[in-house]
Amino acid sequence: MNSEDYVDDPDPWVIAPAQPIKGRGAVSNIAGRYETRISEAIDDGWSHEEEAVLAPVTHVTYETAKTILSRNQSPDLPFGVSLNPYRGCEHGCIYCFARPTHSYLGLSPGLDFETRLFAKINAAELLRTELAANSYIPNAIALGVNTDAYQPCERKFQLTRAVLEVLHECNHPVGLITKSSVIERDIDLLADMAKKRLAVASITITTLDHTISRTLEPRAASPTRRLETIRRLAQAGIPVSVSVAPIIPFVTDQDMEGILEAAFEAGATSAGYTVLRLPWEVNPLFQQWLEAHFPDRAERVMNRIRDMRGGKDYDSTFGARMHGEGLWADMIRQRFHKALARLDINKSSRFHWLDTSKFRKPLSVPADKKHAHSQLDFFSK
Incomplete structure (x- = not known):
């Protein structure tokens, strides 16, 4: 090849655009912040647009x-x-603040977070042991905060059900938050606990738009189904709140009043909200999602988010991280409180309603733990 036939291109490759994957929230498997090696997909001209992207399979590890x-x-x-x-x-909620925790496992906060799951098979046993400790002081437990305790695999493993059975036995207060209708399976336990002020539930509804919900939180129950879950829990006598979270400017913010009204009609008696948080790896994942699903408004959305975060993509300061600051954050706050006043919904958390005074120690403790507790008792005397 003659020298004149060669054109020196300093950047012969282009980064391949992230493509949506049906049934998944993340559009990539970005490296966690602790990884020493980072790879990026490039378009080398050999791929074909018609090639289907295979949806990754979910794996659950004990x-x-x-x-x-x-x-x-x-x-x-x-x-x-x-x-x-x-x-x-x-x-697979793309906005989930818990995604970065997968980095501690050497896995990606992206697709790995929603496809490579871990089931704590001894959860109920450990809880029983902790509640039996002489030093244990009862305090209302929030069940399923980082990751949804009623996600699809709960139908098979029933770990949440086992945990609730221990709490029910011990008259221990619990608050649950979920986007799943699977919680209805446990109405028998929750209704009995609610009579004693031992159980409350919160259902998260981000949007009423089913099209947006299918990409934003692809494997959670539909917005309509979640409203029905609120109705069924409320009819069973279980106090239910609605969590309008997160509010995403120009994507879900227009639904806030509609969500509150629909939840109130279904039986919710309290409500809360948060604005979008973008800590650590959630930030690039969310921006990839925006470019894949809303390229026409991606820049506008991020600019509004920065308006509520002092010019940054995220501010982790206590007091500001949940609701933001500035003009637009104040506007959302005013809209929320005016809607609550109109609907006569309580804005306070129902956690304060829970009663810890009825707690009693477990009736039994795993055999291999009894010896350990007896040793601790001996040295504490």
């Missing part, structure tokens, strides 16, 4: 956990103790 209760002192949250029976979440 995990024998060492502890089951997590404690926090965040002033933004109405609870101090939480329990998550699963790592990762098949619902």
Whole structure:
């Protein structure tokens, strides 16, 4: 080849655009922040547009956990103790703040988070042991905060059901938050607990638009189905709140009043909201999702988010991270409170309604744990 036939192109490759994957939220498997090697897909001209992108299969790995209760002192949250029976979440919500936790496992916060799940098969056993400890002080447990305790695999593993059975036995208060109708399976336990002020539930509804919901949170129950879940829980006497979260400017914010009204009609008696949070790897994942599904408004959405975060993509400051700051955040806040006043919905968290005074120790403790507790009792005397 003659030298004049060669054209020096300093950038012969282009980054391949992220493509939506049916039934999944993330459009890529980005590297976690602890990875030492990062790869990017490029378009080398050999691919064909008509080639179908195969949907990744969900894999669930059994995990024998060492502890089951997590404690926090965040002033933004109405609870101090939480329990998550699963790592990762098949619902695939692109905005999920828990996605970065998969980085600790050496996995991607992207597709891995929603396809490579971990089931804590000893969750109920660990809980029973913790509740039996002499030092245990009852505090309302938030069940399914990081990842949905009623995600699809719960139908098979029933870890959440087993945990609730322990809490029911011990008269221990619990608050649940979910986007799934599977919670209706446990109405028998929750209704009995609610009579004693031991159970409340919160249903998250992000949008009333089914088309948006199918890409935003692809494997969660549809908005209409979630409203029916609110109705069934309320009819069973279980206090239900609606969580309008997260509010995404120019994508879901227009639905806020409609969600509150529909939830109120279904039986919700309290409500809360948060604006979109983009910590760590959630930021690039969300922006990829925007470019894949809403390329016409992607820049506009991000600019509005920055308006509520002091010019940044995210601000983790307590007091600001949940609701944002500035003109647009104030406007959302005013809309929310005016809607609540019109509908006569309580804006406070129902967690404060839960009663810890009825707690009693478990009737039994796993045999291999009894010896450990007796040793602790001996040294504490």
